[in-house]
Amino acid sequence: xxxxxxxTPIPEQPVEERIxxxxxxxLGYTEEQALIEASRCxxxxxxxxxxxxxxxIDIPGFIRLIKEKKYDEAIKKIKESNNLPATTGxxxxxxxxxxxxxxxxxxxxxxxxxxLERFVADYELNKGYEIPPIVKKYDKKVAVVGSGPxxxxxxxxxxxxxxxxxxxxxxxxPGGVLIYGIPEFRLPKRIxxxxxxxxxxxxxxxxxxxxxxxxxxxxxxxxxxDAVFIGTGAGAPQFLNIPGENLIGIYSANEFLTRVNLMKAxxxxxxxxxIKIGKIVGVxxxxxxxxxxxxxxxxxxxxxxxxxxxxxxxxMPARYEEIVHAKEEGIIFNFxxxxxxxxxxxxGHLIGIELQRMTLGEPxxxxxxxxxxxxxxxxxxPIDMAIVAIGTVPNPLISMTTPGLSVNKNGTILIDKExxxxxxxxxxxxxxxxxxxxxxxxxxxxGKIAAKSIFKLLTEE
Amino acid sequence: xxxxxxxKQLAPNVKLIEVKTPLIAKKAxxxxxxxxxxxxxxxxxxxxxxxxNLEKESITIVFQEVGKTTKLxxxxxxxxxxxxxxxxxxxxxxxxxxxxxxxxGGGVGIAALYPILKGLKEKGNYVIxxxxxxxxxxxxxxEEIKNISDEIYITTDDGSLGRKGLVTDxxxxxxxxxxxxxxxxxxxxxMMKVVSDLTKNYxxxxxxxLNPIMVDGTGMCGGCRVTVGDKIKFTCIDGPEFDGHLVxxxxxxxxxxxxxxxxxxxxxxxxxxxxxxxxxxxx
Numbered sequence: 001x002x003x004x005x006x007x008t009p010i011p012e013q014p015v016e017e018r019i020x021x022x023x024x025x026x027l028g029y030t031e032e033q034a035l036i037e038a039s040r041c042x043x044x045x046x047x048x049x050x051x052x053x054x055x056x057i058d059i060p061g062f063i064r065l066i067k068e069k070k071y072d073e074a075i076k077k078i079k080e081s082n083n084l085p086a087t088t089g090x091x092x093x094x095x096x097x098x099x100x101x102x103x104x105x106x107x108x109x110x111x112x113x114x115x116l117e118r119f120v121a122d123y124e125l126n127k128g129y130e131i132p133p134i135v136k137k138y139d140k141k142v143a144v145v146g147s148g149p150x151x152x153x154x155x156x157x158x159x160x161x162x163x164x165x166x167x168x169x170x171x172x173x174p175g176g177v178l179i180y181g182i183p184e185f186r187l188p189k190r191i192x193x194x195x196x197x198x199x200x201x202x203x204x205x206x207x208x209x210x211x212x213x214x215x216x217x218x219x220x221x222x223x224x225x226d227a228v229f230i231g232t233g234a235g236a237p238q239f240l241n242i243p244g245e246n247l248i249g250i251y252s253a254n255e256f257l258t259r260v261n262l263m264k265a266x267x268x269x270x271x272x273x274x275i276k277i278g279k280i281v282g283v284x285x286x287x288x289x290x291x292x293x294x295x296x297x298x299x300x301x302x303x304x305x306x307x308x309x310x311x312x313x314x315x316m317p318a319r320y321e322e323i324v325h326a327k328e329e330g331i332i333f334n335f336x337x338x339x340x341x342x343x344x345x346x347x348g349h350l351i352g353i354e355l356q357r358m359t360l361g362e363p364x365x366x367x368x369x370x371x372x373x374x375x376x377x378x379x380x381x382p383i384d385m386a387i388v389a390i391g392t393v394p395n396p397l398i399s400m401t402t403p404g405l406s407v408n409k410n411g412t413i414l415i416d417k418e419x420x421x422x423x424x425x426x427x428x429x430x431x432x433x434x435x436x437x438x439x440x441x442x443x444x445x446x447g448k449i450a451a452k453s454i455f456k457l458l459t460e461e
Numbered sequence: 462x463x464x465x466x467x468x469k470q471l472a473p474n475v476k477l478i479e480v481k482t483p484l485i486a487k488k489a490x491x492x493x494x495x496x497x498x499x500x501x502x503x504x505x506x507x508x509x510x511x512x513x514n515l516e517k518e519s520i521t522i523v524f525q526e527v528g529k530t531t532k533l534x535x536x537x538x539x540x541x542x543x544x545x546x547x548x549x550x551x552x553x554x555x556x557x558x559x560x561x562x563x564x565x566g567g568g569v570g571i572a573a574l575y576p577i578l579k580g581l582k583e584k585g586n587y588v589i590x591x592x593x594x595x596x597x598x599x600x601x602x603x604e605e606i607k608n609i610s611d612e613i614y615i616t617t618d619d620g621s622l623g624r625k626g627l628v629t630d631x632x633x634x635x636x637x638x639x640x641x642x643x644x645x646x647x648x649x650x651x652m653m654k655v656v657s658d659l660t661k662n663y664x665x666x667x668x669x670x671l672n673p674i675m676v677d678g679t680g681m682c683g684g685c686r687v688t689v690g691d692k693i694k695f696t697c698i699d700g701p702e703f704d705g706h707l708v709x710x711x712x713x714x715x716x717x718x719x720x721x722x723x724x725x726x727x728x729x730x731x732x733x734x735x736x737x738x739x740x741x742x743x744x
Contacts, residue, residue: 018703042673129647170547170677170679171677172505172544172545172547208545209545209546209547210484210547211548211550211678211679214488214548214550214679215484215485215488215547215548215549216484216488220542235679235680235681236680236681237481237681237683239683239693241693245686245693246686246687246688246693246712246716247720248716248718250716251684252682252683252684253683254681254683255676255682255683255684258676258681258682259676259682260676263504263505264502268723268727269723269726269727269730270502271502271504272502272503272504272529272530272727273505273676274504274720274723274724274727276719276720276723290719293553347715348712348715348716395677395679395680395681395698396680396698397680397698432709
């Protein structure tokens with residue numbers, strides 16, 4: 001049989017339509033498309049793709065089951081290692097993970113593993129999910145702090161192993177970054193809600209409106225629970241620390257996205273949370289969050305949205321697919337520029353940003369070429385809204401209020417990567433709070449490790 | 462869901478509610494606040510905790526009905542439920558024995574000032590209170606403040622109660638005559654600015670409790686950032702109390718107006734709606 005060298009394309013909303021709405025851009029495979037794509041998989045014995053997956057999904061296994069039209073078994077196979085497949089099928093950077101190692105890449109495009117994962121996950125969500133039986137129950141309780149990808153993974157895994165889990169979430173809705181950060185057009189909230197419902201169906205309790213570090217401390221949780229997992233992510237926004245940053249019209253990406261995604265400001269005034277959209281928007285940064293913010297601003301009616309990035313496209317940390325989507329939608333990319341200061345009018349409103357041109361020098365610690373300022377190249381770029389998307393760091397509330405918990409200089413919690421254990425007895429951590437800003441799937445991978453070691457800790461005592 | 466167990470009208474458009482919040486009641490300290498969301502489609506707004514009751518596992522919130530959200534909150538009565546309340550947020554006030562302290566309160570800020578002064582009194586400070594409002598009706602929490610003060614002064618804009626004038630008039634006179642160790646000013650941003658400008662001349666440390674626009678209240682949005690000295694601070698996790706002599710009040714006043722048009726629109730639509738048309742509230 002001849003090898004099909006290209007991926008089966010995934011249907012998408014036409015550009016001219018999707019920039020006017022918040023509906024999902026990628027529509028997902030039909031059964032027919034999924035079957036064609038699944039048949040491309042070579043079923044390699046050594047399964048190189050699995051080595052690229054942070055949660056070790058049996059990828060050839062589930063694709064074979066799709067090929068055989070055994071969709072119920074396919075999703076069961078995925079869920080052996082992944083509690084949130086409809087989410088990861090949509091937001092995982094497969095191109096640098098499983099798909100990067102696909103044998104087919106040697107001759108053409110890899111198998112569209114992510115799209116197939118999404119296909120069976122959606123199949124199950126449409127049909128109604130099955131609750132896996134819990135074989136043995138233990139008389140142990142674990143508190144999980146944060147309901148993002150790391151916390152949900154720990155909770156789901158432990159619940160399936162027979163441990164009672166309570167999740168504590170600061171916001172009024174669970175999901176963490178999946179709810180407040182990733183826009184509806186990339187990851188619909190109904191998908192996140194369905195995945196959270198699945199975790200709850202395993203017997204996990206979720207308490208919203210509890211800020212650990214304020215409403216209750218880690219030490220207080222330790223009195224009631226046998227172990228605590230901290231999965232609070234990297235939720236504190238970084239700013240540029242340049243003059244004028246408090247002018248009206250400047251948002252952190254976190255604030256902008258939280259207002260729009262969690263609080264549904266895109267539906268103001270039906271929803272009460274307002275958002276102010278400028279005519280010309282500058283988004284500072286080059287990661288996925290910058291792409292999300294830019295595409296969101298466009299959908300909210302901005303006339304022009306500019307990405308302002310200090311290196312070049314080659315160094316951009318955003319996923320390739322996100323860059324392509326952003327370009328298709330008309331986002332304008334400005335490379336090799338770095339903000340020097342914000343310019344405001346007499347009422348304190350943003351009217352422009354002073355940028356300095358850069359050139360690329362030698363690679364820095366990240367392995368990417370370091371931007372070097374060009375003297376005398378400053379110019380003012382008129383914008384009336386800015387979104388600062390230059391990264392986030394862990395929130396200090398827990399480290400501030402937990403004696404004995406060791407934290408790195410950048411605020412991340414120090415853990416043993418093999419086990420997820422922190423410096424404090426019976427307290428484990430994982431995901432962005434320990435690694436710094438990373439991906440959903442990496443946080444889930446860390447969650448799996450922590451769940452295993454918590455189980456061991458509680459059952460082998 | 463959080464149940465309202467008591468409701469009082471304190472002044473025109475100023476209401477007090479007591480809400481059952483076991484977790485928050487256990488933890489709340491003077492100076493801290495909560496963020497609440499009235500209903501499913503609501504926004505999150507910060508409100509200072511005016512008191513707590515451990516037996517009833519409740520906290521007291523005093524608010525002025527200015528926009529849609531506070532008006533909606535004001536419509537709720539005893540037995541009704543608030544969708545979400547989270548807290549206690551922010552750092553507690555630094556309550557120590559300082560000596561002679563003054564608390565300056567204006568508007569609903571008087572209620573927020575109350576737990577701070579109560580704490581200061583319990584620590585053995587000599588407490589002087591200066592509270593004021595537009596007219597007699599607006600000077601809330603008079604009895605409560607009086608009970609924990611060694612001296613109390615009241616001012617009204619129209620002279621209908623206490624002295625005619627501003628809280629700063631009385632404050633200036635006291636500062637001229639006596640040595641004061643510390644001052645707390647809690648009220649409208651403009652009042653805190655004027656108080657801080659005045660006390661700077663006398664070199665008396667002055668603490669203000671800021672109330673900027675917030676979303677999460679836990680340090681993740683940065684919407685509440687203020688310039689204090691030459692640093693940018695997040696009110697929710699670095700504050701809400703700051704050294705009034707270092708706060709850039711003009712910037713804060715400008716930022717508070719960010720959503721002026723949106724707030725006006727939301728209020729207009731609300732007042733035209735069926736819920737909004739019900740002119741009076743329950744209880």
